Amino acid sequence: MKGISLAREWNEAQGSKVKAQKTHTIPQISKTRDLPQSNPQIAVCMTDASWDANRLRVGLAWVLTGAPATVVRNGTSIQDFVTSPLVAEALAIREGLYWTASQKISHLWICSDNLTLIGVLINKTQRKKLLEIIKDIHNLLYVFVSIDFFHISKEKNEETDALAKASLRNSFV
Template sequence: MGERPAPSYQHKPPSLRPPHQHLHRSREDSPLNNQEIYCNTDAAWISTSRTAGLAWIFSDRNQMELDRGSKVQTTVTSPCMGEALAIREALLHAASQNYSTFCIRSDSQVLVQAISSLRHTTELYGVLSDIDAISFSASSPFDCCCLFFTPRANNGLVDRLAKACLSSHIALG
């Protein structure tokens, strides 16, 4: 098995970030520092009501859960939009918890590629622009963050949380 390239991280310089820095995919098995926090995100979506359950779970490098959150969002146009909204909510939550170094893991390979390559479709343009602004604007609270794809099999706990959030909303509705 050959060596893999080093992970790609974007660090915030002491002053302003250059324009157009973006989240980049990184290998899941990349070496991370002791302060690295992982955040798995997911969404569950119901097409008939255009409602999504968004969920995120923060854990440390030893897979010890640190924090979690979920939210119901209405007028969600697609499963991919739900996934993007979950990432945006996770970033906002990370900022509120003063997490400065973390990696977001999503099981939406299409979304991870869209964010990493700056291919902002019309449908996702606003949410992906928000993700970019939260992550890499001059006023971003993050010193380092990355985004990468994780297989659905590795995202089961946050998937169940998103579905539970959506189910409880429907039960109350």
């Protein structure tokens, strides 16, 4: 991933005399908890998870909008042996990042309705059960030229929530 990131950075730098700088400054959560005004050059990846505590199974979902996505793109995944909803939300962000990295997107906003998880990612605080997933997420940051994390309300994440619930429900059929 690091090699791909460096190659992408080098290719982008060839197009202009000014070398693009990688920015991984993650903003603090705003008091309004809203996304800033949309930017046509930045893709937005909404993530969510639906957890079944009895089966320890989770449906993960992500929805991508914005540049270079002219149409909404989305994906889902199922994971077994997930021990908490917080772990499920972290897995959703990781899967969303893997997917957007494979789409050659360089500027990204990641959005989740889980305030605790966004706080962990922004402040780089430790949560024992999230250590490896957070490490994976932080390693993926270097694939992007810029990336920011935002907390959004559940109402603004309804489409992704419905996808996650549907993928979990369909996994039992």
